[in-house]
Amino acid sequence: MKRWCKVVLVFWGCTALVGCASYPRNPQLAKYEPGAGYRFNNLSSPKNSDSLFVILSFSGGGTRAAALSYGVMEKLRGTKITWEGEERRLLDEVDVISSVSGGSFTAAYYGLFGEGLFEKFEQAFLYKDIQGKLVGSLWSPVNWFRLASPTFGRIDLASELYDREIFDGKTYADLLRQGRPFVLLNATDMSMGAQFTFEQAQFDPLCSDLGGVHVARAVAASSNFPVAFTPLTLNNHAGSCDFKEPEWVGKGIKDAQPNPERYNRARIARSYLDAKERPYLHLLDGGISDNIGLRGPLVALRSNDPQWSLLNKIGNGEIKKLVVITVDAKTSPPFKFDKSSSPPDVKDVLETVATVPMQNYSFDTVELLRKEFEGWDKARRNYAGCEAILHQKCPGQTMPVPPLPPLGLYRVYVGFDQIEDESERRYFQSMATSFHLPRKQVDDLRRIARELLDQSRDFHQLTVDLR
Amino acid sequence: MEYVIARYPVERDVFIDWQAAGKTNRILMVEKGHHRFDLGRPGDYTPDSHDLTVESTTELTPLILEFSPKGGIS
Numbered sequence: 001m002k003r004w005c006k007v008v009l010v011f012w013g014c015t016a017l018v019g020c021a022s023y024p025r026n027p028q029l030a031k032y033e034p035g036a037g038y039r040f041n042n043l044s045s046p047k048n049s050d051s052l053f054v055i056l057s058f059s060g061g062g063t064r065a066a067a068l069s070y071g072v073m074e075k076l077r078g079t080k081i082t083w084e085g086e087e088r089r090l091l092d093e094v095d096v097i098s099s100v101s102g103g104s105f106t107a108a109y110y111g112l113f114g115e116g117l118f119e120k121f122e123q124a125f126l127y128k129d130i131q132g133k134l135v136g137s138l139w140s141p142v143n144w145f146r147l148a149s150p151t152f153g154r155i156d157l158a159s160e161l162y163d164r165e166i167f168d169g170k171t172y173a174d175l176l177r178q179g180r181p182f183v184l185l186n187a188t189d190m191s192m193g194a195q196f197t198f199e200q201a202q203f204d205p206l207c208s209d210l211g212g213v214h215v216a217r218a219v220a221a222s223s224n225f226p227v228a229f230t231p232l233t234l235n236n237h238a239g240s241c242d243f244k245e246p247e248w249v250g251k252g253i254k255d256a257q258p259n260p261e262r263y264n265r266a267r268i269a270r271s272y273l274d275a276k277e278r279p280y281l282h283l284l285d286g287g288i289s290d291n292i293g294l295r296g297p298l299v300a301l302r303s304n305d306p307q308w309s310l311l312n313k314i315g316n317g318e319i320k321k322l323v324v325i326t327v328d329a330k331t332s333p334p335f336k337f338d339k340s341s342s343p344p345d346v347k348d349v350l351e352t353v354a355t356v357p358m359q360n361y362s363f364d365t366v367e368l369l370r371k372e373f374e375g376w377d378k379a380r381r382n383y384a385g386c387e388a389i390l391h392q393k394c395p396g397q398t399m400p401v402p403p404l405p406p407l408g409l410y411r412v413y414v415g416f417d418q419i420e421d422e423s424e425r426r427y428f429q430s431m432a433t434s435f436h437l438p439r440k441q442v443d444d445l446r447r448i449a450r451e452l453l454d455q456s457r458d459f460h461q462l463t464v465d466l467r
Numbered sequence: 468m469e470y471v472i473a474r475y476p477v478e479r480d481v482f483i484d485w486q487a488a489g490k491t492n493r494i495l496m497v498e499k500g501h502h503r504f505d506l507g508r509p510g511d512y513t514p515d516s517h518d519l520t521v522e523s524t525t526e527l528t529p530l531i532l533e534f535s536p537k538g539g540i541s
Binding site for chain 1: 468470472481483484485486487488489490492493494495496497498499500501502503520522525526527528529
C-alpha cells in the first residue's frame with residue numbers, strides 16, 4: 001500500500017511539474033497610451049545632449065560579440081570630448097544602442113546598470129561559462145519534466161538563467177527608469193521573417209505592456225540561436241486595448257509601387273492586429289533578420305515613420321552631429337574546405353548555409369548606411385555647388401530654396417577585417433561562436449576594439465572635431 | 468530621399484503623418500511615398516492638410532506645399 005502511494009505521489013508530482021511549466025506571459029496592456037512606456041521620448045537624459053546624437057549597433061556572435069562591444073564601450077568611456085562648452089565622455093552622449101544576439105548582453109547590461117557595466121559585467125557574463133551553465137540546466141531532472149510541457153522550451157530555461165545570473169530579475173519598467181540610451185534588443189518574428197524589436201511601439205499593436213517583461217527574456221529572444229533553443233513565445237492580445245494604428249501604416253500600405261520597403265513595414269505592422277489569426281508570436285535569434293543590429297537605425301535614418309525618426313529630429317533642428325558606430329564581430333574562417341578534393345561534409349554545408357546569407361546581408365546593411373551618408377553629403381555639396389555658380393554668374397541673387405540643415409556625419413565601423421596584421425586578423429576571424437571563451441580571447445577582443453577605434457579615420461576626425 | 472517645403476507666412480511646426488517633422492519654410496527630408504502634411508494646432512490655416520505621394524524631388528527642386536491663414540493674411 002505504502003509503495004503504491006509513493007508511486008502515485010511521484011506520478012502526481014511529475015504531472016504537476018509538467019502541467020505548471022509554461023513560459024511567462026507578456027502582460028496585457030489595460031489601455032493603449034501612445035505616450036507611455038519604453039519609448040525614446042520617455043527616456044530622461046540629464047547629461048546627454050540631443051545635438052550630438054550617437055548610435056551604436058552591436059552584432060551577434062556570442063561572447064565574442066559581447067566582448068568586442070564591451071571593448072568599444074570601454075574606449076568611449078575613456079574618450080573625453082567638449083560639446084556645447086562642457087567637457088564630458090563620449091560614452092555619456094550615446095543615445096541609442098541597437099543590438100542582436102551576443103551584442104544584446106552588453107547593450108542590455110549597460111542600459112540597466114550604467115557604470116555597473118564596467119564593474120560587474122566581466123564577472124557576470126564575459127568571463128563566466130554561460131555555455132556550461134546552459135548545458136548544465138538541461139541535466140537537471142526537474143527540468144526534464146518542465147521541458148516535457150508543450151509550452152515550456154529550452155529558450156525559457158535560458159531566459160531564467162540569464163534573469164538569475166546576469167540581469168537580476170530586472171524588467172523593462174526598470175530599464176525605462178534608467179533613461180538613455182534607448183536600448184533596442186532585436187529578435188526575429190519567425191512567421192514574417194521580420195525584425196522584432198523590444199520597444200513599446202512594437203508591443204502596442206499586441207496590446208501588451210513591455211514594462212512587465214523581463215529584460216532577460218528580450219536578450220534570450222535576441223540570442224535565440226535556432227535549433228539549439230526553441231523559439232520564444234509571446235501572447236498577442238490585439239484588439240483588447242483600443243489601439244489606434246499610427247497614421248503612417250495606412251499611408252505605407254498604399255506604397256507598394258513607389259516604396260516597396262515602406263509598404264512591407266506597413267504590411268508587417270498590420271499582421272499583429274489579427275489576434276485570431278496570430279494569437280501567438282514565435283521569436284528567433286535577431287541575427288536571422290539582421291545580424292548587425294543596424295536595420296532599425298537605418299529605418300530611423302531613412303523614414304519619418306518611427307517614433308524616434310532621425311529625419312524628423314534633423315528637421316526639428318535637434319541634431320547637429322550624427323555618429324553611427326557599427327561593431328561587427330563577424331568571423332571568416334580560413335579556406336579549410338579548399339585544402340581537400342573531397343566535398344565538405346553535411347555539417348560544414350549546413351553551417352555555411354546558416355551563416356553566409358546572414359553575413360552577406362550584414363555587409364549589404366553596412367553598405368546601405370555608407371550610401372545613405374554619402375547621399376546626404378552629396379545633396380549638401382550639390383546645393384553648395386549650385387549656390388557658388390549662382391553667385392558667380394548672377395551676383396546678389398539668392399537661391400530659390402533654402403539649404404538643408406547643416407549636419408556633421410560620422411560613420412565608424414569596427415570589424416576584424418579592418419585589422420592590418422594578417423596573422424592577428426586570422427586569429428580574431430577564427431574565434432568560436434559560443435557563450436564561453438577563454439579569458440585571453442576575451443581580453444584580446446577588448447583590446448582590439450579599442451585599437452580599431454583608434455585607427456578609424458572617422459573616429460579620429462570625430463574626436464578632433466569634439467576637442 | 469525626397470525633399471519638401473511647407474510654405475506659410477510665419478514659422479510653425481510641420482507634422483508628417485501626425486509626427487512633428489520640422490518647421491515651415493525650411494527644407495524637410497521625407498521618405499518617398501504617401502504622406503499627410505499639416506501644421507498642427509491651432510487649425511487656423513487652410514487647407515487642413517495635404518495628402519499626397521511624394522516622389523521625384525531633389526534638394527534643388529523640392530515639392531512645395533502651400534498653406535495660408537484662414538481668412539487671408541492680415
